Amino acid sequence: MRKELRELRPVYVVGIGLHKYQAASETPYVQLGLTAIREALRDASIAFSAVESAYTGTALLGMAPSRVMLRHLGGSGLPIAQIENASASGSTAFRQACLEVASGLCDVSLAVGIDKPGRIQLAHERAGVPDLVSGYVAPFTHFALLAHEYMHRYGVTAEQVAAVAVKNFRNASRNPYAQRTKAYSLDEVLAGPRIAGALTRLQCCPVGEGAAAVIVASEAAIREYGIDRSRAIRVLASVSRSERVYEPGCDPDTELTRETLAMACEQADIEPQQLDVVEFHDAFSIEELLYVEALGLCGPGEAAALLAQGSFDIGGRWAVNPSGGLLGMGHPIGPTGVGQICEIARQLRGEAGNRQQPNAQLGLAHMVGIGSVCVAHVLSRQQ
Amino acid sequence: MTSNTSELFLAGATPPSLRGQRCGACGALAFPPNPYGCEKCGATADLLTDQALTGRGRLRAVAxxxxxxxxxxxxxxxxxxxxxxxxxxxxxxxxxPTDESLRIGDEVQAVLVSFSTENGAQTELRFAPVEAS
Structure with missing residues (x-):
């Protein structure tokens, strides 16, 4: 019989760690990854020898990066694999780690995301299916088109879209792991340079380097290793979807997000309104408005007004992208989805310091990736 | 420069038609055409037939x-x-090249644009605003 994550063995996030997201540097990826993993091991207070499997989310490093890095933690012979799922690579690595613990195949699993900027080769360009704009439509042009349609349909201004970036930079300025650390003003965001359509440079996420690591564990492992139960965060739902054929003109990213997030909330047995913190894939400012509405926090066309009222601020009704999101914290590809889990776990533990959403109980992480794919997780403070 | 090739349009008509594809199994109408199978229902390529799409339409968004x-x-x-x-x-x-004079809802039509590249002459299908008469 088909089962959902919540009907399997409970899975808990017990350790989180990050290497700061930053512009490309000479630092080898091994150093980035080990920094994040060692921080996660310290956070969980367990040794690497307790980790029974490891999944590395990466899109750009090339073949076989995991053991090159993990061997420096003591080669234990654990099963390892790389997970490539475009921007959702890290989210998918986390999902695999969760599924392995939930199924009972192991008690402790590691999801790590790492990348360094490199040449991006998209398989669809070699698919043998030409289209009219192949090569011309980079992601920023794709989302500029969606922004134009959205602004026209709902009478939303370029300033209201840019306000997403202002909020997320304010959050990122309080996040020591963020790539963009300056709280830019609306005027600075709008000042350009223009990239595509209404999108200026500061409404497009920086793609740099970094690493994020999450350790997930079963009840049995929490007991066996004496892990602090009060800091363990339950994973209530894990959903991974890919694009279907939608009605002509429907934006596939939003439709895919809508159905994936609805499934995630249903699996977790919660209403979207009950969430306290949400980390969305805000690679471009317009996306946050589209996905807030797709999740159902408000009706179509209402997100910009709620944003202006402070509903999505830390301390507002929902903290949306309290980490700073992809716009502020950055989008080093492989790490991004794992980093979202780190942020939500930190928020639900009440350990987010000056960017803490008060009394946060429930969080949702959402990534989309070129293809399109969408991966979502719901986490809960209550066990 | 791009893969905007003659596989995508039928040059005879004015304005040139786009080469759409109709699925004989589920009836889905798709563009661009592909040599593999129906994206809606999975029918194999032998069930897909060309269907000319009129090269006229209206702007939904520009960037x-x-x-x-x-x-x-x-x-x-x-x-x-x-x-x-x-x-x-x-x-x-x-x-x-820029969108300053364009509005959502404006009528546009397909045109063939020829230019020379390092690999010789190339023809692409683009769209142009329809001048108000």
């Missing part, structure tokens, strides 16, 4: 791109999302 994805591309250029008169929504380059 002028100032930063080219590749250094060898001229910028700015403008991409539009176009609702064809026959139903499908397609993305295409416009003949106008």
């Amino acid at each position: 002028t791109t100032f930063v080219p994805p590749r250094k060898d591309m001229p910028a700015p250029f403008t991409v539009a999302s176009i609702e064809l008169a026959d139903g499908p929504v397609v993305r295409a380059l416009l003949t106008t």
Whole structure:
């Protein structure tokens, strides 16, 4: 019989760690990854020898990066694999780690995301299916088109879209792991340079380097290793979807997000309104408005007004992208989805310091990736 | 420069038609055409037949791109999302490099643009605003 994550063995996030997201540097990826993993091991207070499997989310490093890095933690012979799922690579690595613990195949699993900027080769360009704009439509042009349609349909201004970036930079300025650390003003965001359509440079996420690591564990492992139960965060739902054929003109990213997030909330047995913190894939400012509405926090066309009222601020009704999101914290590809889990776990533990959403109980992480794919997780403070 | 090739249009008509594909199993109408199978129902390619799509439509959205994805591309250029008169929504380059005079709902039609490249002459299908008469 088909089962959902919540009907399997409970899975808990017990350790989180990050290497700061930053512009490309000479630092080898091994150093980035080990920094994040060692921080996660310290956070969980367990040794690497307790980790029974490891999944590395990466899109750009090339073949076989995991053991090159993990061997420096003591080669234990654990099963390892790389997970490539475009921007959702890290989210998918986390999902695999969760599924392995939930199924009972192991008690402790590691999801790590790492990348360094490199040449991006998209398989669809070699698919043998030409289209009219192949090569011309980079992601920023794709989302500029969606922004134009959205602004026209709902009478939303370029300033209201840019306000997403202002909020997320304010959050990122309080996040020591963020790539963009300056709280830019609306005027600075709008000042350009223009990239595509209404999108200026500061409404497009920086793609740099970094690493994020999450350790997930079963009840049995929490007991066996004496892990602090009060800091363990339950994973209530894990959903991974890919694009279907939608009605002509429907934006596939939003439709895919809508159905994936609805499934995630249903699996977790919660209403979207009950969430306290949400980390969305805000690679471009317009996306946050589209996905807030797709999740159902408000009706179509209402997100910009709620944003202006402070509903999505830390301390507002929902903290949306309290980490700073992809716009502020950055989008080093492989790490991004794992980093979202780190942020939500930190928020639900009440350990987010000056960017803490008060009394946060429930969080949702959402990534989309070129293809399109969408991966979502719901986490809960209550066990 | 792009894979906007003659496989995508039927040059005989004025304006040139787009080469759509109709699925004989589920009836889905798709663009661009593909040699593999129906994206809606999975029917194999032998069940897909060409169906000409009139090269006329209306703008759903436009975006002028100032930063080219590749250094060898001229910028700015403008991409539009176009609702064809026959139903499908397609993305295409416009003949106008910037979008200042364009509005959502404006009528556009397909045109063939020829230019020379390192690999010889090339013809692409783009869309141009229909002048008000």
